[in-house]
Amino acid sequence: MISKARRAELGLFLVVVVWGATFVTVQKAIEEIPVHSFHVLRFGVASLILLPLLFISRIRRGQPAKSDPRILWKAGLLTGLSLWFGYTCQTTGLLYTTPAHSGFLTGLSVVVVPPLALLFLREKMNQGVIIGVLLAAAGLGLMTLGGEAQLTDPPENLDIVRGDMISFGCTIAFAFQIIFKARWASKVSALALTTIEIGTVFVLSLIAALTLEEIPNYSELSMTVWGAVALTGILATAVAFLIQSWAQKSTTAVSTAVVFAMEPVMAALFSWWLIGELLSWTAAFGGLLMIAGMLTAELGLPWQKKATN
Numbered sequence: 001m002i003s004k005a006r007r008a009e010l011g012l013f014l015v016v017v018v019w020g021a022t023f024v025t026v027q028k029a030i031e032e033i034p035v036h037s038f039h040v041l042r043f044g045v046a047s048l049i050l051l052p053l054l055f056i057s058r059i060r061r062g063q064p065a066k067s068d069p070r071i072l073w074k075a076g077l078l079t080g081l082s083l084w085f086g087y088t089c090q091t092t093g094l095l096y097t098t099p100a101h102s103g104f105l106t107g108l109s110v111v112v113v114p115p116l117a118l119l120f121l122r123e124k125m126n127q128g129v130i131i132g133v134l135l136a137a138a139g140l141g142l143m144t145l146g147g148e149a150q151l152t153d154p155p156e157n158l159d160i161v162r163g164d165m166i167s168f169g170c171t172i173a174f175a176f177q178i179i180f181k182a183r184w185a186s187k188v189s190a191l192a193l194t195t196i197e198i199g200t201v202f203v204l205s206l207i208a209a210l211t212l213e214e215i216p217n218y219s220e221l222s223m224t225v226w227g228a229v230a231l232t233g234i235l236a237t238a239v240a241f242l243i244q245s246w247a248q249k250s251t252t253a254v255s256t257a258v259v260f261a262m263e264p265v266m267a268a269l270f271s272w273w274l275i276g277e278l279l280s281w282t283a284a285f286g287g288l289l290m291i292a293g294m295l296t297a298e299l300g301l302p303w304q305k306k307a308t309n
Helices: 004-029 035-061 069-093 099-107 109-120 127-145 160-187 190-212 223-247 253-260 263-275 281-299 302-308
Strands: none
Touching: 004 099, 004 223, 004 253, 004 263, 035 069, 035 190, 035 223, 069 099, 069 160, 069 190, 099 109, 099 160, 099 263, 099 281, 109 127, 109 160, 109 281, 127 281, 160 190, 190 223, 263 281
């Protein structure tokens, strides 16, 4: 029989596979619909799924949640703000860079977390984390400056350096989202926190769309857009965040981070399979350095592990 921890890690890996597939589908969708308008649909769908689940959960429990509502709303709003900024940078970056590059930059947030944890949570960095951060930084430089990717259907405004610099914003934002959750998630309901978090992204996206964009005619959108909305709204947002909350009850944070470090690999594989993206050798080596940095930061160095046994 498969243990709870293994089932949890399998669930997390399925989440990573879905996230990896979204980079290509989102890039195709934003050729037809502005970034914030797309997020209105994505996070609106996710909110419509999460809100009824929250109400049903409250009804079944038959009593108000014991967590402090002030902490819940503070955590939900801050994680939501970070998530909104992160997805704004990630999706806008896809207008100029490739799905594989975007995937690697998104995964880099796993390495940015330790320095932020040292600053804001007073968590010390060991030698493995420091080396991992340096490897990832070197990989980022090679990925960004490694030349044009080969694509059968490149973005109309392909500009790798510009796109990667915009996408790097999501690296920082997603790292802050992890920091905020590390600070408060254990004190509040996972479902309530996720609902407020996703709802915050929806509201901010709606405000940005109404003030910054020309609202599209939703009846004229193609099935490419609606397919991307279904994939990202249902699977990659509502279901994925719920699976993450469930899985982390049965597995460790390190195991979760290691599984999530595979997201760039999934993004690169889907980009190669769906749109024929081939990275330059320099960029590919940079991507390998980033993965090595992520795994080193999360798993530590071999001699460190031996020393603790």
